[in-house]
Amino acid sequence: MQDSKHDIHTGVDDNAVVIQQRKGSSGIKGIIENPYVFAVALFASLGGVLFGYDQGVISGVQEMETFMARFPMDSTTNGLVVSILELGAWVGAWIVGYFADKISRKYSIVLFSVVFLLGSSIQGGAQNVGYMFGGRFVTGMAVGALSMLVPLYQSEIAPPEIRGSLVSLQQQAVTFGILISFWIDYGTQFISNEAQWRVPLCLQIAIGVILGVGILFFPFSPRWLASVGRDEESLRVLAKLRRVPVDDPLAIAEWREIKATVEFDRRVQAEMYPDLVQQGTRTAAIKVNLLGYVELFRKGMFNRLFIACAIMFFQQFVGVNALIYYAPKIFQSVGLTGDTVSLLATGVVGIINFVLTVPTVLFLDSFGRKPMLLAASAFMTCCMIIIAVIVGMFSDDWENHTKEGWVAVVFVYIFIANFAYSWGPIGWVYGSEIFPLRARAKAMSISTSANWMCNFIIGLITPPMLDSIGYGTYVFFGCFCFISFFFVLFLVPETKGRTLEEMDAIFGGNSAAHDAELMAQVQQDVAAEPIPGVSKV
Numbered sequence: 001m002q003d004s005k006h007d008i009h010t011g012v013d014d015n016a017v018v019i020q021q022r023k024g025s026s027g028i029k030g031i032i033e034n035p036y037v038f039a040v041a042l043f044a045s046l047g048g049v050l051f052g053y054d055q056g057v058i059s060g061v062q063e064m065e066t067f068m069a070r071f072p073m074d075s076t077t078n079g080l081v082v083s084i085l086e087l088g089a090w091v092g093a094w095i096v097g098y099f100a101d102k103i104s105r106k107y108s109i110v111l112f113s114v115v116f117l118l119g120s121s122i123q124g125g126a127q128n129v130g131y132m133f134g135g136r137f138v139t140g141m142a143v144g145a146l147s148m149l150v151p152l153y154q155s156e157i158a159p160p161e162i163r164g165s166l167v168s169l170q171q172q173a174v175t176f177g178i179l180i181s182f183w184i185d186y187g188t189q190f191i192s193n194e195a196q197w198r199v200p201l202c203l204q205i206a207i208g209v210i211l212g213v214g215i216l217f218f219p220f221s222p223r224w225l226a227s228v229g230r231d232e233e234s235l236r237v238l239a240k241l242r243r244v245p246v247d248d249p250l251a252i253a254e255w256r257e258i259k260a261t262v263e264f265d266r267r268v269q270a271e272m273y274p275d276l277v278q279q280g281t282r283t284a285a286i287k288v289n290l291l292g293y294v295e296l297f298r299k300g301m302f303n304r305l306f307i308a309c310a311i312m313f314f315q316q317f318v319g320v321n322a323l324i325y326y327a328p329k330i331f332q333s334v335g336l337t338g339d340t341v342s343l344l345a346t347g348v349v350g351i352i353n354f355v356l357t358v359p360t361v362l363f364l365d366s367f368g369r370k371p372m373l374l375a376a377s378a379f380m381t382c383c384m385i386i387i388a389v390i391v392g393m394f395s396d397d398w399e400n401h402t403k404e405g406w407v408a409v410v411f412v413y414i415f416i417a418n419f420a421y422s423w424g425p426i427g428w429v430y431g432s433e434i435f436p437l438r439a440r441a442k443a444m445s446i447s448t449s450a451n452w453m454c455n456f457i458i459g460l461i462t463p464p465m466l467d468s469i470g471y472g473t474y475v476f477f478g479c480f481c482f483i484s485f486f487f488v489l490f491l492v493p494e495t496k497g498r499t500l501e502e503m504d505a506i507f508g509g510n511s512a513a514h515d516a517e518l519m520a521q522v523q524q525d526v527a528a529e530p531i532p533g534v535s536k537v
């Protein structure tokens with residue numbers, strides 16, 4: 001047994017040694033070695049299930065007879081009913097940051113689960129299309145907020161060596177949500193009354209309740225606790241998450257890292273805006289926060305923001321959600337007849353999307369980001385062109401060209417498979433790894449909202465495009481797949497295995513080098529401070 005007193009008073013060098021000696025494994029082994037953290041992250045990813053479920057469920061629901069009878073609408077209104085959820089999510093992604101810092105990540109998850117319950121109840125009980133708009137907008141706010149909160153919470157409880165895997169668990173959860181929603185739609189289409197669409201819309205309430213109530217039994221984020229000065233609790237939670245006693249050297253070393261990060265942010269602000277920070281008023285704090293956004297437009301930072309947002313733009317404009325939201329319509333457009341057949345074909349999209357995300361979640365850190373995006377863009381372009389050609393040639397006479405229709409379906413599947421291992425997960429991961437520490441949260445909220453705004457546009461324009469330009473819809477998305485290839489080739493640097501300091505060399509700017517110096521100083525100061533509450537243990 002080591003002498004805990006000795007460990008408690010270790011300096012910054014000893015701290016670094018303890019951290020370096022951390023023999024944690026990554027990948028599947030790392031997950032098995034951290035069952036409690038994994039369970040917490042898995043539970044939190046129910047937020048991702050809601051994200052996927054809500055996106056996917058509308059696809060089958062809007063094709064159901066009793067739904068169409070209750071809400072007769074043209075293709076533009078149809079597009080708006082689908083995409084207003086994404087507009088709500090855009091709003092949710094903007095406002096959630098405030099709550100996450102103010103009332104904690106955990107209580108924000110509770111709050112937005114309640115918002116989710118409200119929105120999904122309005123959707124499930126909708127009497128006219130107005131309810132549907134309102135319900136989907138409110139649900140969307142919750143979905144957008146959870147799309148920020150869950151990865152934030154997961155990354156803050158995770159040990160570094162499995163952080164990548166735990167964060168990409170979110171994308172796996174999204175695909176799982178889409179998958180179950182497709183199959184629930186498939187199952188309830190056989191009901192002949194309005195329960196046909198009300199049941200799938202109401203079932204999500206159960207997931208929302210489980211998330212909102214269940215998260216209360218899980219810990220606060222230790223980083224958030226440290227940021228509001230609840231140091232002793234922060235160390236206790238961390239030790240619990242790592243399944244070690246509070247005076248364990250590893251828990252203390254990691255806690256010191258967290259404390260240093262919090263202190264670092266404070267000093268950066270004091271250095272950049274000395275007058276405002278000295279004022280210490282609420283208005284000054286708001287100003288400092290807003291100035292953090294202005295910093296994102298400076299040299300060495302704006303190019304990162306541009307790339308992060310452009311990746312989100314292409315993640316949406318390659319057309320994946322045209323498939324997720326309107327798969328049954330698309331399958332009908334390539335000649336599949338009957339609701340059952342097209343919903344069945346849609347269910348298969350869900351399975352492929354889910355299964356092909358697994359390898360990336362497990363091996364993300366061994367594959368390069370760039371080759372995966374490039375390969376996927378090339379295949380996705382070919383798929384869209386082939387589908388466009390088949391639809392263009394045979395859409396007037398599917399009856400005599402069922403074989404060609406099935407070939408188009410297969411290419412829809414190949415398209416989704418390529419999206420699932422690449423743009424789906426990497427779109428979210430890339431933006432989270434290229435920014436220096438202090439700009440990360442703000443930059444991510446901008447790129448997340450860019451994602452939702454593009455998602456909204458796709459949801460809105462797809463039905464009128466399918467109606468008016470038919471095969472041109474696939475040409476349209478094919479063009480973006482094609483451009484995305486060259487965007488990645490020329491503008492997206494490989495980030496696999498790079499440290500924060502190396503990101504500066506790639507993107508320009510010197511913030512990381514300066515940050516490293518300041519961080520060393522902060523670490524030294526934090527190492528000299530006593531460890532809260534440990535003497536009482």
Ligand code: BGC
Nearest residue numbers: 055175321324353424425455
């Ligand atoms: C995207 C969603 C999309 C999903 C499909 C996510 O990465 O952000 O818009 O529906 O992937 O799996």
